[in-house]
């Protein structure tokens with residue numbers, strides 16, 4: 001999907017505008033059990049167009065010493081966006097920081113819609129007009145708070161979006177399998193990429209339809225070609241002291257959009273961090289297949305390995321199904337095991353359970369462990385079907401609401417029966433009266 005980024009100084013009303021676009025409900029920070037995270041991108045629809053909205057507001061939480069950082073924030077968002085909504089506070093006027101952002105937007109050559117926010121009434125309209133001076137064309141006067149003018153501004157923004165993103169692109173089928181190499185900074189991504197690519201050759205293919213980053217690399221592994229997506233983002237050294245986290249999240253999401261399977265690198269020589277867990281969560285939510293690679297194995301001793309097992313059991317509870325390889329990007333230890341792990345994960349991701357088989361399995365499970373009786377009623381499962389692959393998604397039709405505990409039980413049993421090693425699965429329930 002095409003990507004639209006909203007940038008601007010703090011307090012100009014970016015979040016309010018973002019909430020208007022995606023609906024307030026979605027903007028609420030999600031609580032995944034054990035993980036609180038700030039989303040940076042949202043699926044959005046406006047005027048019949050689907051796109052991904054990047055909210056740079058999350059950046060502000062990570063960064064102090066604001067003014068100088070705003071440009072950096074914008075730079076990163078812009079790099080990953082097809083078009084930009086630049087929000088200025090009309091009641092304040094253009095500040096030096098705003099002008100800095102303007103220079104950056106010009107250099108980027110991305111199409112921009114200039115939004116003059118906080119135009120709550122006719123009195124501020126003159127303020128908005130003054131923003132012509134920024135040289136970004138017509139300022140759209142809006143009140144994000146009251147909704148005044150936001151529709152026009154968004155119509156204009158959506159018109160600037162290309163049909164298909166030059167940044168993300170649709171997830172293609174066929175061709176070499178697409179792998180995203182993910183992990184927090186310094187975990188060994190570039191080292192692994194270099195080791196995998198070998199010294200002979202590193203072919204760099206600009207992504208079809210664009211000459212700028214991100215760039216993919218074709219790498220031979222186990223006698224086949226694999227497409228490692230967005231490797232430019234790995235190789236490029238990013239020197240950010242603040243907001244590096246935010247940048248990493250954007251990279252992760254951008255790479256996942258194009259990938260079929262993610263290899264998440266973890267540092268086996270150091271404790272798991274919140275960022276590691278967040279990356280794994282992002283992969284699971286993206287519905288891509290997953291392989292966990294414990295890197296820097298050469299640095300671990302007996303004691304550390306013992307502790308690591310306990311840590312994984314305790315912290316990585318959401319992905320007991322992910323294949324795991326213990327590797328060293330430095331020595332090359334066990335890197336060849338990545339291929340079977342990737343194959344397993346992708347096979348599960350692609351797999352389809354025939355409806356007959358699914359229903360006879362459901363029948364057996366439900367007969368042995370019926371849903372508890374609630375309020376004198378017992379919800380029954382009428383029928384199940386796999387609605388999609390990549391990843392496997394199941395829809396169960398039931399005669400009543402199924403409790404979360406029971407749904408988890410069914411999911412567990414599905415995994416026990418069918419494997420699904422290396423892929424997230426989804427089970428949703430439709431109640432039929």
Ligand code: GDP
Pocket residue numbers: 183184185186187188189190191192234295296297298299327328329330331
């Ligand atoms: P990136 O930020 O994830 O791309 O991480 P780099 O590939 O730049 O690696 C960060 C540091 O860890 C570098 O100093 C590497 O030499 C080192 N490193 C990476 N993989 C290994 C490994 O398997 N073993 C050891 N001992 N060091 C490693």
